Amino acid sequence: xxxxxxxxxxxxxxxxxxxxxxxxxxxxxxxxxxxxxxxxxxxxxxxxxxxxxxxxxxxxxxxxxxxxxxxxxxxxxxxxxxxxxxxxxxxxxxxxxxxxxxxxxxxxxxxxxxxxxxxxxxxxxxxxxxxxxxxxxxxxxxxxxxxxxxxxxxxxxxxxxxxxxxxxxxxxxxxxxxxxxxxxxxxxxxxxxxxxxxxxxxxxxxxxxxxxxxxxxxxxxxxxxxxxxxxxxxxxxxxxxxxxxxxxxxxxxxxxxxxxxxxxxxxxxxxxxxxxxxxxxxxxxxxxxxxxxxxxxxxxxxxxxxxxxxxxxxxxxxxxxxxxxxxxxxxxxxxxxxxxxxxxxxxxxxxxxxxxxxxxxxxxxxxxxxxxxxxxxxxxxxxxxxxxxxxxxxxxxxxxxxxxxxxxxxxxxxxxxxxxxxxxxxxxxxxxxxxxxxxxxxxxxxxxxxxxxxxxxxxxxxxxxxxxxxxxxxxxxxxxxxxxxxxxxxxxxxxxxxxxxxxxxxxxxxxxxxxxxxxxxxxxxxxxxxxxxxxxxxxxxxxxxxxxxxxxxxxxxxxxxxxxxxxxxxxxxxxxxxxxxxxxxxxxxxxxxxxxxxxxxxxxxxxxxxxxxxxxxx
Amino acid sequence: xxxxxxxxxxxxxxxxxxxxxxxxxxxxxxxxxxxxxxxxxxxxxxxxxxxxxxxxxxxxxxxxxxxxxxxxxxxxxxxxxxxxxxxxxxxxxxxxxxxxxxxxxxxxxxxxxxxxxxxxxxxxxxxxxxxxxxxxxxxxxxxxxxxxxxxxxxxxxxxxxxxxxxxxxxxxxxxxxxxxxxxxxxxxxxxxxxxxxxxxxxxxxxxxxxxxxxxxxxxxxxxxxxxxxxxxxxxxxxxxxxxxxxxxxxxxxxxxxxxxxxxxxxxxxxxxxxxxxxxxxxxx
Numbered sequence: 001x002x003x004x005x006x007x008x009x010x011x012x013x014x015x016x017x018x019x020x021x022x023x024x025x026x027x028x029x030x031x032x033x034x035x036x037x038x039x040x041x042x043x044x045x046x047x048x049x050x051x052x053x054x055x056x057x058x059x060x061x062x063x064x065x066x067x068x069x070x071x072x073x074x075x076x077x078x079x080x081x082x083x084x085x086x087x088x089x090x091x092x093x094x095x096x097x098x099x100x101x102x103x104x105x106x107x108x109x110x111x112x113x114x115x116x117x118x119x120x121x122x123x124x125x126x127x128x129x130x131x132x133x134x135x136x137x138x139x140x141x142x143x144x145x146x147x148x149x150x151x152x153x154x155x156x157x158x159x160x161x162x163x164x165x166x167x168x169x170x171x172x173x174x175x176x177x178x179x180x181x182x183x184x185x186x187x188x189x190x191x192x193x194x195x196x197x198x199x200x201x202x203x204x205x206x207x208x209x210x211x212x213x214x215x216x217x218x219x220x221x222x223x224x225x226x227x228x229x230x231x232x233x234x235x236x237x238x239x240x241x242x243x244x245x246x247x248x249x250x251x252x253x254x255x256x257x258x259x260x261x262x263x264x265x266x267x268x269x270x271x272x273x274x275x276x277x278x279x280x281x282x283x284x285x286x287x288x289x290x291x292x293x294x295x296x297x298x299x300x301x302x303x304x305x306x307x308x309x310x311x312x313x314x315x316x317x318x319x320x321x322x323x324x325x326x327x328x329x330x331x332x333x334x335x336x337x338x339x340x341x342x343x344x345x346x347x348x349x350x351x352x353x354x355x356x357x358x359x360x361x362x363x364x365x366x367x368x369x370x371x372x373x374x375x376x377x378x379x380x381x382x383x384x385x386x387x388x389x390x391x392x393x394x395x396x397x398x399x400x401x402x403x404x405x406x407x408x409x410x411x412x413x414x415x416x417x418x419x420x421x422x423x424x425x426x427x428x429x430x431x432x433x434x435x436x437x438x439x440x441x442x443x444x445x446x447x448x449x450x451x452x453x454x455x456x457x458x459x460x461x462x463x464x465x466x467x468x469x470x471x472x473x474x475x476x477x478x479x480x481x482x483x484x485x486x487x488x489x490x491x492x493x494x495x496x497x498x499x500x501x502x503x504x505x506x507x508x509x510x511x512x513x514x515x516x517x518x519x520x521x522x523x524x525x526x527x528x529x530x531x532x533x534x535x536x537x538x539x540x541x542x543x544x545x546x547x548x549x550x551x552x553x554x555x556x557x558x559x560x561x562x563x564x565x566x567x568x569x570x571x572x573x574x575x576x577x578x579x580x581x582x583x584x585x586x587x588x589x590x591x592x593x594x595x596x597x598x599x600x601x602x603x604x605x606x607x608x609x610x611x612x613x614x615x616x617x618x
Numbered sequence: 619x620x621x622x623x624x625x626x627x628x629x630x631x632x633x634x635x636x637x638x639x640x641x642x643x644x645x646x647x648x649x650x651x652x653x654x655x656x657x658x659x660x661x662x663x664x665x666x667x668x669x670x671x672x673x674x675x676x677x678x679x680x681x682x683x684x685x686x687x688x689x690x691x692x693x694x695x696x697x698x699x700x701x702x703x704x705x706x707x708x709x710x711x712x713x714x715x716x717x718x719x720x721x722x723x724x725x726x727x728x729x730x731x732x733x734x735x736x737x738x739x740x741x742x743x744x745x746x747x748x749x750x751x752x753x754x755x756x757x758x759x760x761x762x763x764x765x766x767x768x769x770x771x772x773x774x775x776x777x778x779x780x781x782x783x784x785x786x787x788x789x790x791x792x793x794x795x796x797x798x799x800x801x802x803x804x805x806x807x808x809x810x811x812x813x814x815x816x817x818x819x820x821x822x823x824x825x826x827x828x829x830x831x832x833x834x835x836x837x838x839x840x841x842x843x844x845x846x847x848x849x850x851x852x853x854x855x856x857x858x859x860x861x862x863x864x865x866x867x868x869x870x871x872x873x874x875x876x877x878x879x880x881x882x883x884x885x886x887x888x889x890x891x892x893x894x895x896x897x898x899x900x901x902x
Contacts, residue, residue: 471698474750478732478743486733490716490726502716507730520720524821527678527685527722528712546819555675560810563820588821592808593675616675616712618682618722618824618859 004155005098005122007044007060043081046089047074057089061155095120102345103403106395107443108135108145110349113342115168125164127342138178152401164342165334166278169289169308179278279335283309290330296323308334346405347393349447353377360399360440367396367437367444368428372421374446379417388413388454394424397443408480411472413452419473420446426481475507496568498529498584498614523566524586526596526615533612536597540611543603546585550597552613557595562587565599580605586617594618650836651802651853657845657866659804659828659835659855660690664783666776667802670831674761674791677711679808679826681759683857684787685724686864688755691785692728696754700747702732702740703759711761723861728754737764741771748775748784755785763796773799795831802833812858812867824859825867 043063047054054074066081077084098114098121105112111127114120128141135141138160149156157175161167170177282289285308287300300323305311311319311331320328332338353374361367371394382388390413396404408423428435475487488504495501501521537551546562564585570577580601588594594617601609651659661667667687671680688699701714716726732747734740740758747756760767772788776799779786788800795803805828812822830853845855845866858867 470750470752474747474753475730477746482732482734482739482743488731488733490714490719490729490731492716492726498715498717502726504713504731521717525718525721526712526715527681527718529715529718530712531708534709553675561819561821563814563817586821588811590810592679592810592825594678594808594811594821594824615715615718616678617718617821618678618685 004058004060005094007046007058007063008154042083042085043068044085044087045074045077046087047077048089048091091120098122098124099345100402103395103405104397104401105145106346106403106445107397108141110346110352111342111344112346113344115164123168125167125342127344128160142176142178161281162278163334163336164340165291165330166282166336168291169282169285169334173285173289174281177281179281279312282334283307283312287311290327290334292327292330296327299323300327346395347391347407347447347449349393350449350451351378351381351389352445352447353381354443354445356443357441360437360442362437362440364428364432364435364437367441368421368425370444371424371428371446372417374444375420375424376417378446378448379415379420382415382448382451382454386453386455387451388415389448390414390450390452391448392420392423393447393449394427395445395447396441397445398438399440399442400438402438408476409484410476413450413454415454419476423476423480426477430481479506495571495574497571497574498525498568500571500574502529523584524563524596524617526594527618529615530613533598533614536611536613538597538599538611540599544583547587547597547611550587550595550611550613552595557589557593559587560590568598580609584614650834651830652836653855654690654863656860656863657855658686658857658864659830661687661785661802663691663785664780665801666772666779666786666788666799667804667833668788668790668798668800670790670792670795670803670805672791672793672807674711676806676808677759677761677789677791679824680789680791680806681714681757682722682824682859683804683806683826683828683864684755684757684789685719685722687787688757688785689724689863691754693754696752697728698730698752699728699754700730700732700756701759702734702743702747702756704737704740705733705735707759707761708733711759722859723863737766741766741775744775744786745778748778748786749782750784751782753784755787757787757789759789761789761791763790763792763794767796769797769799776800800832803831805829805831809856809867825857826864827854827856829854 043066044060045056045063045068046058048057049055050057056068056070056072056074056077059068059070063077063081063084066084068077068081068084074086078086102112102114102124105124105126109126109128109131111129113125113127115123115125126145128138132138132141135144142158142160146156146158157171159167159170159175159177159179161170161177161179166179170179286306287308288297289308292300300306303322305314308331311327316328329338333340355370355374361370375392378392390410392408392410394406394408396406398404406424406427408420408427410419410423414420478487485506487507489507491503491505493501493503534552538547539549540547544565546564547559549559550557562585565583566585568582568584570579570581582598582600583602584596584598586594586596595613596615596617597611597613599609599611600606603609651661654660669680669684671677685699692699703711703713714726714729714731719726719729732743734743737760740760744756744758747753767788775786775788778784807827807829809825809827812825814820814822829848835853845853848854856867857864
């Protein structure tokens with residue numbers, strides 16, 4: 001729904017640009033418009049460097065009305081419209097702001113994705129499976145989503161369709177359409193697919209055996225076995241009348257409008273009479289609605305194929321040969337014959353509880369209190385199911401449509417409310433400096449994922465899990481405050497190269513029972529190993545004499561005793577083969593400090609081998 | 619006079635109440651250093667100790683002594699020793715190395731390494747770990763002094779250690795002795811290593827001199843030759859690494875003198891003292 005995202009976003013976030021380019025009398029309600037005479041009607045354009053020229057890449061409505069268009073050179077635009085306000089496009093900023101906006105939409109549906117085929121901003125996709133009844137139906141939901149965006153001052157349009165492709169097409173070229181609307185409006189039952197043949201657009205779609213969500217089409221070469229009982233629609237589709245003329249959008253120019261689109265994978269067909277037949281709805285739309293690239297659109301237009309409906313009866317082999325596989329793929333995706341996965345931006349929660357605030361809250365203490373309360377509620381929910389969760393997410397929705405997302409992990413499944421609350425408290429404490437409630441927080445949601453069964457027996461400490469449990473909690477708390485890679489254990493590995501013989505890995509109290517092969521090496525090994533060996537200056541007898549003197553960190557050492565060399569060759573079967581052989585020496589200076597040194601390379605291998613200090617003995 | 623002494627006694631009693639100690643003069647068992655049969659001094663659980671080495675270059679000896687203390691605290695109920703270090707310090711003093719620990723006689727599986735970003739986080743983690751009743755010992759590798767690690771911070775740690783009977787150790791380096799609420803302060807200095815049986819030129823088992831700078835020692839003086847009292851009246855132990863832990867090092871060759879002024883019998887020449895002073899100013 002956001003065709004003018006780049007300019008709208010800038011206008012919202014740059015006070016100098018606020019209220020720019022608004023037509024008289026159509027200033028969006030609620031958006032604070034700074035009344036500035038003379039500036040008010042100035043169009044805003046964004047340009048970028050393309051093919052060694054500055055070209056327009058985004059314009060607002062006023063600019064478009066002034067006759068400017070995308071791809072025009074900046075100097076031309078300035079000549080046509082001298083009072084235009086031009087800014088260089090910052091795509092990263094726009095994408096970041098759009099991602100925030102997308103996250104905020106999690107208050108409508110848990111699955112929100114950005115369709116970034118062309119640009120990383122502009123198209124927002126919500127999976128509203130089983131959600132719409134909470135908002136009073138699909139129509140009301142769509143109205144709400146579009147309405148509040150419009151309220152923020154963004155131009156937005158939307159549509160609801162059973163597949164991702166169709167939703168995209170409709171929201172761009174026929175905004176407001178709700179395809180495949182159900183009559184009953186009942187909550188979809190999340191029953192598992194009856195067989196392995198589900199063609200649901202998302203994994204979470206409800207699907208009953210024997211029903212067909214999408215009308216099947218008499219496309220040549222299509223597997224008729226999948227058409228099932230829907231074949232009766234075929235004649236409807238082919239005999240569609242010519243599409244209505246004068247489509248509101250500038251079709252065919254290759255430019256596609258950005259859109260937010262909601263798609264309801266569970267929209268049952270409910271008969272062709274409903275007017276929600278996807279194929280019918282798509283038929284009059286221009287082919288650009290299929291998310292094709294500009295070349296394909298031009299080629300299709302040259303062949304006289306301007307509408308999607310004109311593609312329906314064509315031979316697939318011919319289309320494939322002439323326009324490439326993407327055309328068929330997009331067509332199938334739009335019609336729901338081919339799966340298209342939505343990649344949700346945020347983790348999809350398995351259980352969640354949330355709390356909405358009548359008045360926005362701002363204090364971090366209030367947030368912590370709410371988290372405690374929510375974790376008790378979530379814990380109750382998990383207990384009722386006999387499950388526990390390992391990963392917990394906290395989403396803090398601010399009134400200025402931004403979302404803060406925090407995540408903590410437990411070493412193993414838990415449903416202990418105080419533990420969960422404490423982990424979040426640690427985590428929040430860590431970012432007190434960055435905590436910014438903005439204009440207030442309107443909703444807090446606590447989600448649990450990686451849910452697994454957790455029976456009472458797992459929780460009692462009589463079965464010998466007591467200390468592991470305590471330690472797990474300690475590590476959880478530390479990891480939640482210090483970061484995931486902070487609590488580590490030493491894992492022995494099978495390697496001769498000293499730095500490869502041990503590795504740090506995240507620690508869990510319940511380590512596997514089998515003792516890893518940790519055979520003691522016959523040769524000396526230091527207690528402390530420097531992560532990076534440090535180069536030292538060494539005086540030693542050539543070729544294999546032990547070091548006699550060393551300068552390390554600008555301090556000289558004289559060695560009294562030394563043992564070595566311990567020769568360690570390169571592991572040729574590992575990456576990094578072709579390195580030099582090392583000769584290790586354990587040396588003790590005249591004050592009893594003991595160091596582990598090595599010479600990188602033998603004198604036969606290298607002209608002047610370098611020496612390094614690698615560790616300190618106890 | 620008697621009135622005055624009464625007042626002083628009352629004050630002492632109230633301070634003792636605050637301090638939660640058995641008494642200033644007669645410290646409880648936890649507040650003293652016991653000497654094990656082998657000859658190693660051993661701190662009790664529920665105490666905070668500071669292990670000082672003169673420079674960061676000596677970090678190995680301090681770590682070795684701490685590990686041996688921690689090894690004695692390991693049990694079935696307390697199977698883990700935590701080692702805490704700041705990330706930025708890892709290159710300075712090195713990270714614990716599994717094969718080296720194994721060779722030293724410490725099971726690497728029993729060691730958990732916690733790497734923090736700041737000293738505040740490190741102190742927080744130490745406190746948190748002290749509260750866990752399944753942690754045998756906590757070794758905080760702090761290194762040089764920090765303003766965050768002041769008397770208040772060490773007091774917090776000390777109280778925490780006492781109430782959860784945890785063994786806390788701070789590895790420090792440098793010659794400054796800041797005010798600290800630690801019950802014990804040890805100074806660890808490496809000595810020339812022991813003789814190896816078949817190769818006189820090779821470094822042998824670790825040897826060190828451990829001086830008790832602060833805190834009381836329990837019992838009478840142990841066997842002669844392995845320790846005693848230095849010129850300042852501080853107890854010291856000369857220890858040698860063996861497979862069963864640190865043991866008293868009976869035969870003390872003349873060359874094995876500690877190098878710094880703390881326990882050194884040898885007077886420093888002028889040039890040596892100047893060099894020492896330079897180093898001090900660099901590390902302070």
